[in-house]
Amino acid sequence: MKKHLLSAGDLTRDDAVRVLDTAAELLGVAQRPIKKLPTLRGRTVVNLFFEDSTRTRISFEAAAKRLSADVINFSAKGSSVSKGESLKDTALTLQAMGADAVVIRHHFSGAPHRLAAAGWTNGAVVNAGDGTHEHPTQALLDAFTMRSHLMADAAPEPGAPAGPSGGMGRDLAGKNITIVGDVLHSRVARSNALLLHTLGANVTLVAPPTLLPVGIDTWPVETSYSLDDSLEKADAVMMLRVQHERMNASYFPSAREYSRRYGLDTTRMNRLPDHAIVLHPGPMNRGMEITADVADSGRSVIVEQVTNGVAVRMAVLYLLVGGSTNDEGEA
């Protein structure tokens, strides 16, 4: 695995499967009486959040703490950033404090890449969402959730454990994943498209023409303007949040029309194959892209995604900074 996790596209199939397998083992930690491992004791993980986030930040914080790392939370609000401090100066300050890993969320696409490439910090940089670009740990946790549901009954490799961590050692070869909604603004969709393709799944992006980005024909995916056409073959459906804050309400005529054509309701859910699952990266707009009935149904794995998110982020932190890091290797 590379030193940083900036894009889901940086992961090879083996890297990705390794993260998922590690996460499967770490998921068990949450069921133990003592939910803690000593692995990152003495390491410092900085959560550098320039954009609002609840679940991603909490998830990373829980992951780092379960691995016994020291966690420093930094949010742009109420910090020197609101006084005009640049990313560089903020990063240099954190470097001076000795950060082993920097988890960064930023409203500008490419900010994590800049941080990793500029040499402002020696720590491993983990992209926790940058602008409309990527959100690789979300894609990993989505893939993990899909694998544990869709690949568990497939003949496991010899010696592989059964149970919730099913699908050990496997990818998502041949599975049909449909991602629906605001692909244009969605870093989740982009990271998922790249990662799921790497894992061998067939990805279909469904959105109104106005919400598909320019250049989508270069992505390793199929596209469709009709949700109804892609339901019958889907093994998993991922609904994306309609990001009101990123649009001026001019991408579709009305919320009601969007909901009618691209929302997942019970009628549409019943047309899915029996084994199919419904995912949503959260936060949900109930009644908009997904109805409350669907969100609370047995098909929905939305709450499970949050649980898996902690395990996947533990795996990422462990694999990036759990072993020898560069400066120690040179020493």
Next chain:
Amino acid sequence: MATPDNVPDAAADPVRPTADPVRTVLDAGEISRALTRITHEILERNHGSAEVVLLGIPKRGVPLARRIARRMGEVEGREIRSGALDVTMYRDDLRLKPARALEHTETPDDVDDKIVVLVDDVLMSGRTIRAALDALGELGRPRAVQLAVLIDRGHRELPIRADFVGKNLPTALTEKVRVRLGESDDTEDAVAIVGPATGGAA
């Protein structure tokens, strides 16, 4: 696995053309007899199998624990299952190497107030067992912990000893002990010493 020095699966080299001589010290039959004896010793020491929980340390401790559990089941006339205890996250040498893949941990039973018998293939520095004791402490509070190993090759770096030993094998630090088991290596069971023959020292 034990310390880096005696890792038999070093880079998983099945047929590495090596100049180092290989001396087989235990063949399949001898391994089998050693495990049978260890099984009886465990039962004798603990007055039966009622309180015993067998946990193998990956990689090769796990199939060894399974074999001991099977023998124990035959003696006791009931099915006995063994578990696995991954110690990777508790190792003291994590920072010396890139992050390693994790192995599976599963316990057949609650370990609280039980007698846990840890099973590993080779005991050397004792550091793996130290990590195992830490890992075990977070799963519960066993009444006692005992250690069964197939090979004790000496060179201890911590105050740890084995309760049940298949074979004591005095070795030089330059030598490696290579354990091969049918389940994990797809070959016939064997224990061998691999290393530069130190001028007729044997």
